[in-house]
Amino acid sequence: MAASTSRSGGGHRTQAVWPAYMARYEPLERLGAGMNGEVFKAWDTKENRIVAVKRLSGTGIDAGDDLIFSGLQEVWRECRCLRTCADIPSVVKLLDKVVPKVNSDDSFLIMEYAGRLNLRGYMQRRAHRHRRFSEAEVCRIMKELLEGVNSVHGTGIMHLDIRPENVILDDGTEDRTDRRPKNKKGANQDGELKEDNIVYKIGGFGISRRKEQGPKQSEVTIATAYSAPELLLHSCEYDERADTWGLGCIMADLLLGTGMPTFGPDDSEEKTMSRVFHIVDPKCKGIKDWAGYQGIAAEWKSKLPAGKNRSKLARVAAGLKTKLLGHPLRRRFPFWRLSAAGFEVLSGLLESNPTKRLTAAEALAKPWFHCR
Template sequence: MAAVVSAEEKEPPEAAMKKELGPAPCGSCITLPPAVAERYEPLEKLGEGMFGDVYKAWDRVGRRLVAIKRLSGRTDDRFVETSLRYFAREGMSSAPAAATPRARSDGDCFVVTMYAGPLNLRQYMRLRSVHGRPFHEAEVRDAMRQLLSGARRVHDAGVLHRDMVPENVIVDEKRDGKKVIYRICGFGVSERAARLDRDGSAPLASPSPYRAPEIFLGSQDYDGRVDTWGLGCIMAELIACSGKPFFGADLDAKVFEKMQRAVGTQGIVEWSGLQRLARRDLAAELREKGYATYTGCLQEVFPEEVLSEAGFEVLSGLLDANPERRLTTKAALRKPWFRRFSFGGCCFVP
C-alpha cells in the first residue's frame, strides 16, 4: 500500500546500490506539466512498470521527498496505454498527495505520493547478493509477515493486487540496520474481486515467473491466492538471495515447466477448476507432455539446513499448485512459523 511516512533523503542502501550498480537515470528525463513542475523537482528515476515510470522528487512546498508516478497516455515500445479507469484505480490505491488530470496532449497522468524508500525488493536482493549478505531465516520471516499482512488488508478490502513481484515492494532500511520496512505498491492491475475480468485484463495478472499455475492454464475465475502464489515466489527468492526470479526462464512455456518440476503437478491435476476451463483437454495434455508425472523437488532445493520445517510449511503452502489448497494470507499468518513465543503447548501470536 502507499507509504504514510517520509524517509530520510540519504540511506546507506541507496548509496551502496549507486556504487555497485551505477547511477540511476537523471530525473531531468521526465517532463512535468507546469502545475506539477512548479512544486516538484525531479531528482532521479526509481524504476518503471507496465504502465509508466516512477521518479524521486523534492516537494518544494512540503519540504520533503516524494515519488511521482507517470502513467503513460500512449502505447509505445515500453508502456501500455493508461486509461482513465486505470489512472483512477492507481490514484485511489496509492492515496496520492496530488494528482494531475489528463491535461497534456500526450495523455500522460501523474500521481504524487510520499517517498517510501530508496530501493525496490529486486534491487535490495541484488544489493545483498553483491555484498554477500544472504537473508537469515528470521529476516525472511519478518519480511513475509509484513508482506502477508499487507496483502491481507488488500484482500479484506475486496481487492486483488494481481502483480505481486519484487519490483512492487518498496524497501526502507533504517540507518541502524535493525529494522527493514517492506511496503506493497504497484496497484496498476489491481481489481475488485467482484469485477474480475470485466475489463479483459485477467491474462495480465503478474509476469510469467510470478504467475500462478491456474492463470497459466487460462483461468479467469481466481481469487486472492494468485497473490499468495506471487508472495511464495518472493519468499523463495529471499531464501535463495540470488536477485533473480526463482522460476525465471526466457519463454513462458519454460517458466511453466520449471514451476511444475519444482512444486509438482499433482496439485493442478487434482484442482476441480481444471474441468471448468474452456479447454477441457488440459489435464490430458499435461499428462501427455509428462508434466503430470512431476513429483516436485522443492524440499530438495530448500532442505532443513536452509529452511526450517516450519518455514518450509509456509513456503510449500504458498506454492501449492492447487489453488483450492494454497494458503490464503490469513491461513499463512496463523502458521507456527510466525508465532513469536512458545512455552509448552501455549503459543503467543503477534
C-alpha cells in the first residue's frame, strides 16, 4: 500500500524543482503527497492567483517517494473525471493541465487552491488538543460529504479513494490573490480554522473512473484502510457503494477522535481485512451472503479472518458481546457516543455486504440528518 502524507505540511521535502515547461507556476510550498503524485501550493504568474499544482509521477519524481507511475492514459482519465464533476461546488476544480510530449516525463494538473488543511490534519489537530467532535459536528460534516459524493455519483463517476487526505477544508480566511497571503481579518492568528465557515471539498481523483455498464468494472489494485471489503478482496463487481464505505470509515474516525484510521494503519490487505471484519462482521457472514462473493479468487477468500487464530473461548465471548450489544460496531460506538439514529447511518455505511450498504442518497434520507 502506498503511504499518504498529510496536506497539513508533512513530508520530507518542501522545495520543488520543476521542468522548464512549468515556468508559469512558481512553487511556494509542498502541501502533501498521495498515491500517484505530490501537491504544491503555487503562484500562477499569468493570472496572479494562488493555485494547487498536482505533480503526477513520471520519471521526474524521485523513486524514493514511492509513488505510482501515471502515464498519459491515467492523466487523461483523471482530467475527464474532474471535468465531468466541474459543476459540483464540493469538488476541487481543475483549472488547467500541463502534459509533456514525452510519456515518461511528469504531468501537472493545475487545480483551484481549496485550503491549507485536509481532513486528516484537522482530525489530528483536534485530537492533539483533546477536542472530540460532537455528534452534531459529525452529522454536519457527514451531511456535506454525502451530498458531495452523491453529486459525483450522479455524473456516473466513482471516486474509489474516499479518505480524509482527499477532503480539503476551506474556511474562507486565506487570500488567493496575494503571492504571500496573510489571513483575512477575523482569522485566528495561531492558524486555527474558523470552524463555523468550513466548506469541505473533495479531491484526489487519481484512481476515479466512470462506471461501466453491467456489474464488472476494472480491477482496483490500490488498497488503503478506507477500501471497501469487495475492493480488498480484489473483486471487479463493485459500484458507487465502494465510496460510501469510505465515508463510513471517515464517520468512524470522526467519532473515535484519535486522528488515526479506524481500520488502519495502511499495511497489507490481509491485516486491513482482519481489522475490518473483526469490527463490523466477525463471522464474515455479510460478505459471504453477497452474490459477488462467489466470483472472488480463492487466493483472496483464504485471507478472510473468519475464526482464524481465535480460541473457542474467545469466539464464545465475542458471541455473548454481540448478543448483549447487538451489532458488533456497538462495542466501538456505544449509545453514550452515538445515538440510535446516528448508528443507523454508520452501520448502514459500514455494511460488509455491498448490496445492503447504503448509497449516498439513501444515507441522506435517514432521520439523523433531519432531526437537528
